[in-house]
Amino acid sequence: xxxxxxxxxxxxxxxxxxxxxxxxxxxxxxxxxxxxxxxxxxxxxxxxxxxxxxxxxxxxxxxxxxxxxxxxxxxxxxxxxxxxxxxxxxxxxxxxxxxxxxxxxxxxxxxxxxxxxxxxxxxxxxxxxxxxxxxxxxxxxxxxxxxxxxxxxxxxxxxxxxxxxxxxxxxxxxxxxxxxxxxxxxxxxxxxxxxxxxxxxxxxxxxxxxxxxxx
DNA sequence: AACCAGGAGAGAG
DNA sequence: CTCTCTCATGGT
Numbered sequence: 541x542x543x544x545x546x547x548x549x550x551x552x553x554x555x556x557x558x559x560x561x562x563x564x565x566x567x568x569x570x571x572x573x574x575x576x577x578x579x580x581x582x583x584x585x586x587x588x589x590x591x592x593x594x595x596x597x598x599x600x601x602x603x604x605x606x607x608x609x610x611x612x613x614x615x616x617x618x619x620x621x622x623x624x625x626x627x628x629x630x631x632x633x634x635x636x637x638x639x640x641x642x643x644x645x646x647x648x649x650x651x652x653x654x655x656x657x658x659x660x661x662x663x664x665x666x667x668x669x670x671x672x673x674x675x676x677x678x679x680x681x682x683x684x685x686x687x688x689x690x691x692x693x694x695x696x697x698x699x700x701x702x703x704x705x706x707x708x709x710x711x712x713x714x715x716x717x718x719x720x721x722x723x724x725x726x727x728x729x730x731x732x733x734x735x736x737x738x739x740x741x742x743x744x745x746x747x748x749x750x751x752x753x754x755x
Numbered sequence: 756a757a758c759c760a761g762g763a764g765a766g767a768g
Numbered sequence: 769c770t771c772t773c774t775c776a777t778g779g780t
Contacts, residue, residue: 571761572761573762575760575761575762576760576761576762576763577759577760577761577762577763577775577776578760578761578762578776578777578778579759579760579761579777579778579779580760580761581760581778581779582760582777582778582779583761585778614776614777615777615778616776616777616778617760617775617776617777617778618762618763618774618775618776618777619775619776619777620775620776621763621764621775621776622775625763658763658764659762659763659764660762660763661762661763661764662762662763663761663762663763664762664763667761679761681761681762682761682762683761722761723761725761726761729761730760730761
């Protein structure tokens with residue numbers, strides 16, 4: 541089964557990804573929102589601005605006037621909605637950090653809280669849980685969806701929950717492995733299979749590819 | 756110059 | 769439940 545070799549193949553070929561590329565819990569959480577349907581390069585522009593203006597904590601972000609915040613994050617697109625989302629997320633992070641019971645809350649409860657924030661959906665919530673809060677969960681996305689389909693794991697493009705469970709079966713049950721597999725799938729998809737290449741000469745899993753069609 | 760990028764929400768049917 | 773629109777900038 542492809543499940544047994546996929547993780548090993550990707551890891552051997554691409555190496556450890558050392559995700560998430562952020563310098564703090566705050567930066568990782570905020571950038572998870574900023575990168576929604578946006579190229580990471582645009583997120584880097586905004587992160588650099590934040591560092592330049594000393595916005596390195598949730599408290600500092602909330603001090604910035606909304607109008608100024610909108611201008612600062614323009615490069616990532618959807619700047620009006622994302623401004624509201626990162627402000628609400630910042631408020632949540634402050635509450636989370638101040639709560640003594642934060643470590644007692646289950647990952648599922650934290651997930652529900654994050655999903656209440658307008659602008660945070662399944663993928664972003666899981667990304668924050670896994671990469672910012674070091675909680676055990678999986679992060680699925682469109683790349684995972686297409687990859688699983690092309691490998692013949694599912695006969696169609698499956699919904700988030702199904703793919704999230706597939707990822708949990710794919711690797712050992714640790715935070716680090718889920719961290720790695722999602723990063724590997726993103727890296728792999730960006731480098732070789734964003735557009736389907738029927739030759740796939742530099743694809744480490746081309747022999748396992750069953751559905752050779754573009755979706 | 757269309758098309759996509761490390762999505763999500765609202766509305767229609 | 770699934771489909772379709774919308775939000776928006778920056779790089780190919």
